[in-house]
Amino acid sequence: MTKKTVRLLMPQWQGGNNQHYSFGAELLAWLAPKNDQPLIEVPVKSFDGSPLENENGMNGRAQLFEQMTATQHLLEAHKPDRVVILGGDCLVEQAPFSYLNEKYDGNLGVLWIDAHSDLVRFVGYDNGHTLPLGNLLGEGDKQFSSLVTTPIKPENVFIAGLATPSQEEESRIIKEIEKAGVYPEEAENDVISRLGLRTSNANELAESTDSIKEWIKENEIKHLAIHLDLDVLDPTSFRSLLFANPDEEYHFSAAGSIQRDRLVQIIKEVSEATEVVGLGITEHMPWDAINLKKMLEAFPILND
Numbered sequence: 242m243t244k245k246t247v248r249l250l251m252p253q254w255q256g257g258n259n260q261h262y263s264f265g266a267e268l269l270a271w272l273a274p275k276n277d278q279p280l281i282e283v284p285v286k287s288f289d290g291s292p293l294e295n296e297n298g299m300n301g302r303a304q305l306f307e308q309m310t311a312t313q314h315l316l317e318a319h320k321p322d323r324v325v326i327l328g329g330d331c332l333v334e335q336a337p338f339s340y341l342n343e344k345y346d347g348n349l350g351v352l353w354i355d356a357h358s359d360l361v362r363f364v365g366y367d368n369g370h371t372l373p374l375g376n377l378l379g380e381g382d383k384q385f386s387s388l389v390t391t392p393i394k395p396e397n398v399f400i401a402g403l404a405t406p407s408q409e410e411e412s413r414i415i416k417e418i419e420k421a422g423v424y425p426e427e428a429e430n431d432v433i434s435r436l437g438l439r440t441s442n443a444n445e446l447a448e449s450t451d452s453i454k455e456w457i458k459e460n461e462i463k464h465l466a467i468h469l470d471l472d473v474l475d476p477t478s479f480r481s482l483l484f485a486n487p488d489e490e491y492h493f494s495a496a497g498s499i500q501r502d503r504l505v506q507i508i509k510e511v512s513e514a515t516e517v518v519g520l521g522i523t524e525h526m527p528w529d530a531i532n533l534k535k536m537l538e539a540f541p542i543l544n545d
Contacts, residue, residue: 251333252285254285256331356473
């Protein structure tokens with residue numbers, strides 16, 4: 242029987258408090274291979290120039306919650322077997338992964354390929370995209386985790402590609418976040434240890450996927466959803482990332498280091514090891530296209 246696959250275009254920007262995530266999602270949908278998979282666009286409130294309101298420790302909380310519930314309704318209406326999510330900030334994956342976990346009887350495996358764990362809230366950096374995995378595990382933000390009827394089992398989660406900053410880089414990051422008054426509610430490593438989550442850092446992932454394949458086998462993962470934050474890539478070789486902004490350096494966390502060819506190989510190897518029923522691609526920040534768009538908007542002849 243043919244599996245029904247849908248693509249969700251979710252140009253959500255509020256979770257990262259950055260309007261450019263919308264354009265990144267739209268361009269991602271345009272770049273994706275053409276086939277018969279229906280493309281469903283989630284309604285997202287466009288950036289109108291107004292700053293997001295900080296609502297109980299989260300910027301744009303009401304808009305994000307409304308967009309997440311809209312995603313749930315769309316998935317329940319279409320009832321797909323497999324979901325591709327084209328985002329947008331990382332929070333776009335909460336509703337689709339939660340849906341898939343319910344569909345597959347609470348036994349969904351989640352491979353979180355990301356330079357950052359997305360497990361904890363950072364006070365002072367009140368953006369929702371720091372919490373999607375925490376929410377899916379029944380942790381994170383109480384309002385958003387309440388939408389996850391069946392939390393992901395901790396043993397069914399593998400976080401791969403965590404950034405491994407040098408001592409010098411780590412010292413710089415610590416100074417920057419202390420200067421900004423940002424701090425985590427609970428240390429990332431403490432959450433990982435408390436929940437018993439499996440992880441591999443970027444250096445390990447660059448060498449081998451054996452630990453991931455062993456995890457799939459040991460936990461009998463029959464259905465897998467893959468989160469792919471493009472920030473896991475090396476910003477010196479792939480420039481369409483938050484960390485590669487040509488006009489402003491990003492100081493608050495470490496950049497990824499995985500190479501493009503290696504990432505493709507990782508996805509292929511994992512897809513051979515089990516059935517991939519979900520793939521989310523997030524945090525696409527195409528700076529050259531963004532800046533070219535701004536230039537074109539300023540040319541008089543194109544606006545007469």
